[in-house]
Amino acid sequence: MKIIVYEHVSGGGYAEQPIPTSVLAEGFGMLREIVTDFTAAGHEVTVLLDARIAKLHPPLDVFCILPIYFNKESERFLKNVATINDATYIIAPETGQTLQSLVELAEQTGKISLNCESKAIKTIADKAALYEDLQKKGFRAPKTLVLNRSDSLAQVKQAIKRELSYPVILKPIDGVGCGGLSIIKEEIHVNTAIEKVKAVSNATHFVVQQFIVGEAVSLSLLCNDKKAMALSLNRQSITLAEPNETSSYDGGCVPFNHPLEQEALSLAEKIVESFSGLWGYVGVDLVLAKDYPYIVDVNPRLTTSYVGLSKVANFNVAEALINSVINGQLPFKHENRGFVCFSKVETPTPSTITFQKAAQSSNIISPPFPLDEKTKVYSLVVGEGESLDKAMRDLEEAKKNLLYNII
Numbered sequence: 001m002k003i004i005v006y007e008h009v010s011g012g013g014y015a016e017q018p019i020p021t022s023v024l025a026e027g028f029g030m031l032r033e034i035v036t037d038f039t040a041a042g043h044e045v046t047v048l049l050d051a052r053i054a055k056l057h058p059p060l061d062v063f064c065i066l067p068i069y070f071n072k073e074s075e076r077f078l079k080n081v082a083t084i085n086d087a088t089y090i091i092a093p094e095t096g097q098t099l100q101s102l103v104e105l106a107e108q109t110g111k112i113s114l115n116c117e118s119k120a121i122k123t124i125a126d127k128a129a130l131y132e133d134l135q136k137k138g139f140r141a142p143k144t145l146v147l148n149r150s151d152s153l154a155q156v157k158q159a160i161k162r163e164l165s166y167p168v169i170l171k172p173i174d175g176v177g178c179g180g181l182s183i184i185k186e187e188i189h190v191n192t193a194i195e196k197v198k199a200v201s202n203a204t205h206f207v208v209q210q211f212i213v214g215e216a217v218s219l220s221l222l223c224n225d226k227k228a229m230a231l232s233l234n235r236q237s238i239t240l241a242e243p244n245e246t247s248s249y250d251g252g253c254v255p256f257n258h259p260l261e262q263e264a265l266s267l268a269e270k271i272v273e274s275f276s277g278l279w280g281y282v283g284v285d286l287v288l289a290k291d292y293p294y295i296v297d298v299n300p301r302l303t304t305s306y307v308g309l310s311k312v313a314n315f316n317v318a319e320a321l322i323n324s325v326i327n328g329q330l331p332f333k334h335e336n337r338g339f340v341c342f343s344k345v346e347t348p349t350p351s352t353i354t355f356q357k358a359a360q361s362s363n364i365i366s367p368p369f370p371l372d373e374k375t376k377v378y379s380l381v382v383g384e385g386e387s388l389d390k391a392m393r394d395l396e397e398a399k400k401n402l403l404y405n406i407i
Contacts, residue, residue: 001086001322003038003114004046005062006078006102007031008092011048012068019050019371022248025344025378026304028058029366030091033310034302036061037318046085048074052371056352059359059367078105087112087322091302093176094125095201099301114325116300120277124298127173127207134295137274139267141295142287143210146173149203153191160190160208169209169240170194172201178247183211183240192243214289217256218299219268220309221282222320224328228272228282230265231313231334233258234305236285237343251343251380253388254308255336264293271295280325281306281317307365308340311384339391342382345399349377350406357405363398368406 009019009027035045044063051067066081068074082088088106090113092099103118115121124130128146135141145163147156160168170193171181180200182193197206216236221228235256241247258264268284275298283303285296310317314335323329347368350358358379359367366380381402383395 001112002044002046002084003087003089004048004078004081004085005031005035005038005089006048006074006091008090008098008102010050010053012050012074012077013092013098015050015068015073016071018375019052019369021369021371021375022344022378024369025366025380026249027091028053028369029307029342029380030302030304032058032060032365033307034089034091034318037310037316039063041316041319041322043322046081048077048081053369056355056369058369075102075105078102079109082106082109082111085111087114089114094121094299094301095172095174095176095179096203097122097125097174100125112326114280114322116279116282117277120275121300123277124275124300125174127297128205130298131207134271139271139274139295140292142169142212145208146205147208148205149198153194156194156208157187157190161187164208164210167211169207169211170197170243171207171209172197173203173205173207174201178238178240178249181240181247182243183247184243189243196243212287212289212294214287214294215258216296217258217264217286217288217293218252218303218305219264219284219286220254220303220305221268221272221284222280222317222324222330223272223278223282224324224330225276225279226273226328227330228269228278229330229334230268231317231331232256232305232309232336233261233264234308248344249304251341252305252308253339253341253391254305254312255339257388258288260288260293264288267293267295271298279328280321304342307342307380307382311340311382312336312338338384338386339388340382340384341388341391341395342380343395343399345379345381345402347377347379347403347406349375354406358402361398361402363394364402368402 054067283299385391
């Protein structure tokens with residue numbers, strides 16, 4: 001098929017604006033890995049790329065790159081270019097209904113959308129409805145309050161005091177990753193946490209959750225609107241910061257062995273199967289507490305863990321994604337070979353020559369783009385190995401080589 005792939009951060013979603021470089025490292029990494037897999041499966045891939053990134057000639061194994069220069073130009077290109085392609089795949093955050101609106105646009109073209117149905121995305125992106133639905137279905141989730149942005153500080157504090165106990169997690173209702181998220185250990189920090197949420201989200205509500213002690217994990221699944229198959233349990237490296245600091249998603253490992261692994265895999269499948277309109281790739285976030293997994297979020301989109309899964313799976317995951325959407329077929333069986341660990345690394349701004357050198361490294365999935373000397377620069381780096389220890393050592397070596405070559 002002819003497939004157009006659009007990743008929001010690198011693909012022009014921030015045209016004429018500063019590009020958030022930390023999120024760019026994840027976004028470009030996902031873009032690069034999935035288009036590599038689409039191409040390997042024999043498909044002709046076209047991507048949209050912010051002109052500032054396109055001029056650097058980043059490593060992308062695609063048929064065609066369309067540079068985007070202006071705000072909202074990417075939406076027009078998606079609509080027009082879809083007419084000469086067979087299918088569209090969107091990689092974007094739920095924040096501000098971005099993913100939903102872009103998938104709706106793709107659906108309106110009449111071509112194949114490889115994403116989950118836009119109605120399902122809308123349902124899951126509404127975290128107030130999501131947590132209520134999960135509770136009704138009997139899934140164990142952290143106790144959650146959905147509070148109004150217009151509530152007074154006194155009302156928010158009273159609600160937390162009445163329903164929860166500190167520490168708690170306060171986060172945007174439409175957030176992605178760890179943007180705007182805080183861990184609050186004392187009531188005195190509630191106001192700062194609310195302001196942190198307002199800085200990244202315009203949503204009318206925000207979320208306060210019980211803090212669950214445990215291992216933060218995600219699961220990668222393929223589904224066909226009826227059945228779901230969990231392909232891997234993935235460890236997440238997350239920095240939970242207090243309100244005056246920045247929380248961050250730092251990377252992960254695929255797969256992750258844990259005593260609750262089978263229970264987590266089964267739970268994720270049941271959760272995804274309980275919603276209609278989910279097909280293709282879906283991610284589920286859990287916290288593995290001492291005795292039981294807790295559901296934290298459902299992501300009706302590609303997640304960063306794909307950069308690991310695509311390397312350890314014994315089949316082409318992107319081709320399996322297509323089969324699950326178009327034919328309703330899930331892999332007959334699957335095995336993971338070895339381990340992959342990945343991490344975002346902050347680096348000095350490289351020269352164009354140093355950037356090109358870094359881009360050629362097999363361990364660097366997303367090179368450190370030299371976009372603005374005043375902006376922090378990030379790279380997404382991977383390590384691979386037959387064991388988790390070897391993958392982690394390979395990752396640390398790759399980090400050292402990256403920093404040595406740039407400095």
